[in-house]
Amino acid sequence: MKNIQILLIIILSSNLAEAQFIKEKSINAQIGYGISSPYYSVGEIVDGGLFLQGEYVLRISSWFELKPYAGLILTSSNGKDLNDNPTDEKAESNALLIGGKIRVRAPIRWAAPYVEIGIGASIGKFETFTAFTNINKSGFIYHIPFSFGLELGRNNNVDLGFAYYFQHTVDQYVGALAVGISIPLKN
Template identity: 70%
Template sequence: MKNTLVLLLAVLITNLTHAQFIKEKSINAQIGFGISSPYESEDEIGDTGFFLQGEYVMQLAAWVELKPYVGMITTSSDGEDLNDNPTDEKAETKAFLMGGKFRVRAPIRWVAPYIELGIGASIGTYETLTSTIDIEKNGLIYHIPFAFGLELGRNNNIDLGFTYYFQPSVEQYVGAFAVGISIPLKNR
């Protein structure tokens, strides 16, 4: 299953990079403040960490883009909830991310709002501990990326947004408040 998923993503990326319907191509690099939390919790917890991601952006039209991505997120618990009260509950992740998503955006110069959705896989270690959940897992799991934010600047090359990866098999989500920059690629 793992090899099939990686092979399928590689073939799709290779074929799409030469497609005639792609208007523009760019690389988007993002860095941000990571967070993870269980789906359900008695305490309001939010374990914190670091997020880094790179995307190969293929613009199909002024309002839609395809985006294969790779990245990483690492979060850890400090033993406190959001109100600085001690808690045993946690949702920790140390994982590499890969997959594909599409972005729909309003093609407005200077401030363009967007929303993204896709499918991907995480490879790493995960721990979710609440009063009703006790999951420790290593390896490959699937995730569902969801993001929203703004593209800023004259050419919309600064990205400011929130990105989330819902991980149903470990009953947690990870996410980030991230800032990115897009670097246009020249056509051949």
């Protein structure tokens, strides 16, 4: 418990200090096609919806960034699997996503590949119903974000990537194929 309190104090007080190791700051806004899928199912179940996310990007170097984020995932079942067969199995997620990630990227102009990982929380309503799982939960759960993609453009300000949030508590993952744009902030 003491470690959590120390971490919380560091995070809350970091906004008060002007760290000189941050080279530039920006806002990254993303929108995309959201999905949710159960970990275990008989059929191939993927439910679709909407994904929105905003990130406060703190560039430490040309290859490393810290990224607190807030997002929204809204998915619902259409009663069919990927092969268009009717099914009762589903994995729905309607939640706010918050947390922090680190991004490691290749410092290449025009097309810079990247990978991200972090930790966060999902707050909302989750339903996973399969032959192996029957979970209907509302509230606060943790998730592990993982993303990969490309930063495109002369200044790498367009983001095209896949974002996944593994929600172990409800035996499902949510994700998106998303496109984003970075807006630099003045120092």
